[in-house]
Amino acid sequence: xxxxxxxHATAKEKKKDKNMKRFAAILLIIAxxxxxxxxxxxxxxxxxxxxxxxxxxxxxxLTPADVDAGCPHGVAIVETERGFLDHIATWLSFGxxxxxxxxxxxxx
Numbered sequence: 001x002x003x004x005x006x007x008h009a010t011a012k013e014k015k016k017d018k019n020m021k022r023f024a025a026i027l028l029i030i031a032x033x034x035x036x037x038x039x040x041x042x043x044x045x046x047x048x049x050x051x052x053x054x055x056x057x058x059x060x061x062l063t064p065a066d067v068d069a070g071c072p073h074g075v076a077i078v079e080t081e082r083g084f085l086d087h088i089a090t091w092l093s094f095g096x097x098x099x100x101x102x103x104x105x106x107x108x
Contacts, residue, residue: 035081035082035083035084035086035087036080036081036082037079037080037081038079038080038081039077039078039079040077040078040079040080041076041077042074042075042076042077042078042107043076044073044074044075044076044107044108045076045107045108046076046077046105046107046108047073047076047105047106047107047108049070049071049105049106050103050104050105050106051070051071051102051103051104051106052101052102052103052104053101053102054099054100054101054102055067055080055099055100055101055102056097056098056099056100057098057099057100058096058097058098059095059096059098060090060095060098067102067104070104070106071104071106071107072106073106073107073108074106074107075104075105075106075107076105076106076107076108077103077104077105078102078103078104078105079102079103079104080100080101080102081100081101081102081103082099082100082101083101086098086099086100086101
């Protein structure tokens, strides 16, 4: 028969193992929570002028960044990406700050 200290230690180990499994599950959910790449083509002729920058948006993306700034003839292609670290930043700010990377190819 096991003594009380051994039973207590076993219960602590089980609780620690359960917490580690929860933590791993949360990390997996965050990691798989929608890293994405979106490309929008407007049909305009491409120029060689390309703008790459980080584009913060706020309140879960409801206030998007201005992507056509710097393109005098408009935009031909807009590529938006959100990676793992972008999701972490959004998660840590409770959705108030939502960063993404934007690559804009200007039109001729």
